Amino acid sequence: MPIKPSIAVIDDDEAIRDATVGLLRSVGFIAKAFPSAEDFLNSNRIRITTCLIADVKMTGMSGLELYGRLAALGAPIPTILITAYPDDQTRARALNAGVTGYLTKPFSERELLDCIDLAFGHEVLYAPLKQ
Template identity: 55%
Template sequence: MTSKKPLIAIVDDDQSVREATKGLMRSLGFDAESFSSADDFLKFPPLRRTACLVTDIHMPGTSGLDLHHKLVALGVSIPTVLITAYPNENLRARGFGPDIVGYLEKPFDEQDLLNCIRSALERGDDVEGD
């Protein structure tokens, strides 16, 4: 019996952040896929297998927050970590909804990201009843 590793999806228009985060996730034993836009992620066939989404808030076209809202509208519940180089306390203070498990400012600490992802995976385990 093979156990599938959790799939972490990274959506960021900044290639260096995208590739560094993908490399970190793989080095920690996760499956990782990266996308340069929200629209590319939405076309990803195994989208529903995504255990955690790490997305930039500010991107050309569909923002990370808009991506989150689209997923919710599609009935897809993916624990999400929002990352941004432009922190906005008003946005953060409003709250994001139950699927948002983290809000990190770039450059973020790897341990902070890992803590958010662990929280997301524990939440997913609760939903599946494992």
């Protein structure tokens, strides 16, 4: 039996965290929410996390800084950045650094799931969304 991917959702907006985790769980992923990058780094979930979904702008460390910190430690995790304040320069920096996806809030469920597929490098098996 394959191991289910474990996805960490890191966003200082509780409503976004809860909605994203709810979506991920509804299609069969293991999902855990964190209110900050620091909380994620201090957790015991880094080794088992197979994908990150992180807000670009948060109090403290940004999602892009978190990705850079993990990459510097030799433990880069496929990362999807989400933002309510898109800017082309940050998007280019993120994608050039190796981030898998950069989504502007509000994004569709399909956009997020497509980015997760890309993060895993193949189509991930999850329950289909109800149309």
